[in-house]
Amino acid sequence: MMYYRLLYEGEHAEIFPRAQSVTKERKVVRRRVGVRSWRQVEKVFSADYQYIVANFSSLVAEVPADLLNRSLGNISADTEKGPELEFVSSVVTASKPNEKIWAAVTQHQVDGLVAYRIRRDESGSVWFEWILGDRYFPHDDGRGADIAWIEEWGEENRKDRFLRVERQRLSAQGLSAQQLVYKMEGDNVAAEINIDQYSADHDMDIPEDAELKGVHELLCGVVTNEETLTHLRGRSALRNIDGLQEEINWTITRDAIVFEKHGKPKLAIPRALWDTVANQNHRDYGARFVRSDDLEVVSFDEKTGAVPQYITWDAKTAQSFEHVTRLIKFMLSISKTSPQAAGLEEGKGDSGVALLYLWIQSVIKAEAVQSKFDAAIKSAIRKCMILENAIGGTSLKVANPVVEWGDLLPKADSEKDTEEIAKYEGGVQSLETTVRRMHPDWSEKAIESEIQKIRDEQAAEGMNPTFTQPPKVNLGDS
Known part of the structure; x- marks a missing residue:
């Protein structure tokens, strides 16, 4: 999982071997020693910045x-009124699924799975939260699961x-729900510690062990990605593309290195002018060399017409860019x-149907x-x-809620x-579903008000004077 997380985050220099080969470059430079003396030294330049990451992962x-x-x-809730509706509304408010769905799905794609667990605090608030897949460990017999994580305490250099x-x-x-804590020695699990003592030492509020009678399912779960019979814990969506990602990075990096070395214009000067400047530096500093600063003001050779010229390098990189495009595809x-x-291609259509067919690969994957x-x-x-009924003493009718999904594409x-x-x-x-889908950002009160207005207008329009007025009566002489 850590490998795919580094791949997703763009930390490719840590996982790709060719990125590590572009590490150091040695150059011979001149360094001033005193006022009028210079000497040649070998300097090591770090070239890490030259490794370019085009992170399509x-x-x-x-x-x-x-x-x-x-x-x-x-x-x-799958009901129009009652305690179930209020409870589901409170769970949704506390859990914030709309705000956290992006993070959960992204981690699900990177790691190959994401887990969740149910929580309840002393105030009676109940919610569910997403947790990393590498913290969820189902038991082999299918009758339990562990959620495990590391906690650190102490100073920066000496943490327990x-x-x-x-x-x-x-x-x-x-x-049964049980809380356990173990001392770690390096990466090894050592002796178990009393949970009450641990809670008191670090001023933590840890739930007590509980026995929930009548509860016959785990209050946690996992969402796997493209699992197979040999990969029951799912597989990362980034599998099989790391080699292509490295080749994309390396092709772009290779072109960048060539441009860095040869793409800058170089100044070419006549030999006589070079000798003139070098001799002057030899008299001043004791060594023959020419700096770019020495050429800001130069002489013009009237006999030969020799003047300094800039040499530019014209690189042909069209094939490299085509290769990168093929790799991305x-x-x-x-x-x-x-x-x-x-x-890589135009992603807009004249209608929703046209847009759907353009994005059909991503839509099919997203629907799964x-x-x-x-x-x-x-x-x-x-x-x-279920947890609220077991601990809160309620008698909610346990049933799946209604989750509304809109169009994947705009x-x-x-x-x-x-x-x-x-x-x-x-x-x-x-009518209610129609109003909700046409106005997904409206509150419940606004939706109910709009529905009532529409029904009132439909009732008014349905009153035909021809049928609603009483029949005419002729009154004769009595």
């Missing part, structure tokens, strides 16, 4: 996150390290990313990720309800509104 991980981030909509573990186990009676193809996402996170968010909120407001109106008029979508 980050694009591969972030495109699905961008698409899901813009498409995640409202999350609510501890392994914290939150262990959940299922039994016939229910779920190979990388995007392997990672199921549309070229439009990288800006979306289905996994849809199930994970529903499961997490449902587990929050559409013009006029096109989107036309589609929603057509669904409503065709009878396949309710």
